Amino acid sequence: MSDTNSVKPDSTFEVKSSPFLQAIAQQIRGQDTYGVYRSWSDELLLKPYIVSKPKKREIPVDGDVDPMTISRINAFYRAAAACIEKETGFLSQVVVDINHEGFGWILVFAGHLILIRKTMRDAHRFGFDSLDKTAEEGEKLVTKAVDIAKQFAEVAKL
Amino acid sequence: MSDTNSVKPDSTFEVKSSPFLQAIAQQIRGQDTYGVYRSWSDELLLKPYIVSKPKKREIPVDGDVDPMTISRINAFYRAAAACIEKETGFLSQVVVDINHEGFGWILVFAGHLILIRKTMRDAHRFGFDSLDKTAEEGEKLVTKAVDIAKQFAEVAKL
Numbered sequence: 001m002s003d004t005n006s007v008k009p010d011s012t013f014e015v016k017s018s019p020f021l022q023a024i025a026q027q028i029r030g031q032d033t034y035g036v037y038r039s040w041s042d043e044l045l046l047k048p049y050i051v052s053k054p055k056k057r058e059i060p061v062d063g064d065v066d067p068m069t070i071s072r073i074n075a076f077y078r079a080a081a082a083c084i085e086k087e088t089g090f091l092s093q094v095v096v097d098i099n100h101e102g103f104g105w106i107l108v109f110a111g112h113l114i115l116i117r118k119t120m121r122d123a124h125r126f127g128f129d130s131l132d133k134t135a136e137e138g139e140k141l142v143t144k145a146v147d148i149a150k151q152f153a154e155v156a157k158l
Numbered sequence: 159m160s161d162t163n164s165v166k167p168d169s170t171f172e173v174k175s176s177p178f179l180q181a182i183a184q185q186i187r188g189q190d191t192y193g194v195y196r197s198w199s200d201e202l203l204l205k206p207y208i209v210s211k212p213k214k215r216e217i218p219v220d221g222d223v224d225p226m227t228i229s230r231i232n233a234f235y236r237a238a239a240a241c242i243e244k245e246t247g248f249l250s251q252v253v254v255d256i257n258h259e260g261f262g263w264i265l266v267f268a269g270h271l272i273l274i275r276k277t278m279r280d281a282h283r284f285g286f287d288s289l290d291k292t293a294e295e296g297e298k299l300v301t302k303a304v305d306i307a308k309q310f311a312e313v314a315k316l
Contacts, residue, residue, distance in 0.1 A: 093263070095253055095255045095263045095265060096255060097253045097254060097255045105251070105253045107253060107265065107267070109265070109272055109275075111272075112271060112272040112273075112275060112306060112310075113270060113271070113272070113313065114267055114269075114270040114271070114272060115270075117267075117270060148270060148316075152270070152310070152312075152313050154310075155271065155310050155313055158306075
């Protein structure tokens with residue numbers, strides 16, 4: 001196993017500089033019923049979102065998607081929903097429909113309006129080059145979603 | 159096992175009188191790679207959608223949802239999507255996200271517009287009193303969805 005799989009904190013980027021990454025950390029801590037992560041830093045908590053390109057190639061896509069990966073995908077999009085809610089006031093829901101081949105849909109929606117509409121491929125390999133990239137990707141999704149929510153507020157209230 | 163579970167055709171209602179039921183039959187036949195149902199009448203094919211109230215009470219809700227029930231739910235909402243597409247021209251997608259407890263979401267959407275937005279409870283017991291009721295329920299969903307599609311065509315095209 002390559003060293004990219006170890007859970008050393010990413011020293012190059014601080015979670016507290018990104019509201020989106022903070023939202024992910026909150027989602028993970030919210031699910032942490034037994035306090036396993038209580039003493040972990042946010043950087044350590046979010047480390048598994050970093051999956052380098054060589055590491056991605058190592059992950060086989062022919063088995064079921066790892067339940068931990070599914071949790072990570074869920075936390076990522078729930079964090080996006082939380083950020084959208086904070087900016088627009090619309091309560092948004094997340095639906096993840098990924099088959100065992102790692103293909104499927106992820107939707108974030110409010111009322112009858114879809115705010116994030118993502119087709120997923122190779123869910124097994126979900127991850128980003130760095131925390132920086134994770135934040136960037138998440139914030140891009142949120143910005144676009146907030147625009148749609150403002151433009152079609154009527155549909156989001158249906 | 160009660161006689162409501164047997165697969166005798168429902169003689170009181172004809173599938174060809176309902177475009178919605180025909181659409182379900184089409185969905186099921188479309189998945190029938192090995193031609194198992196080739197010689198079956200549409201009435202026989204759709205019989206499993208009839209789940210009487212006493213029969214529903216017999217179905218336990220504490221295990222996983224039967225894969226056959228999930229297929230039935232899928233075919234029902236795909237049929238709705240097909241009917242909506244026929245009336246509006248919008249290509250619609252179906253997303254089913256039901257957990258092992260039988261709770262979850264079913265969404266039918268086009269572009270960024272959700273046409274059918276259904277929260278599911280007790281998916282294990284999915285079914286209707288009769289084919290008549292199945293058709294009625296489906297046609298109600300389609301009519302409402304077509305209204306929404308016409309009202310917010312702009313969002314469906316996003």
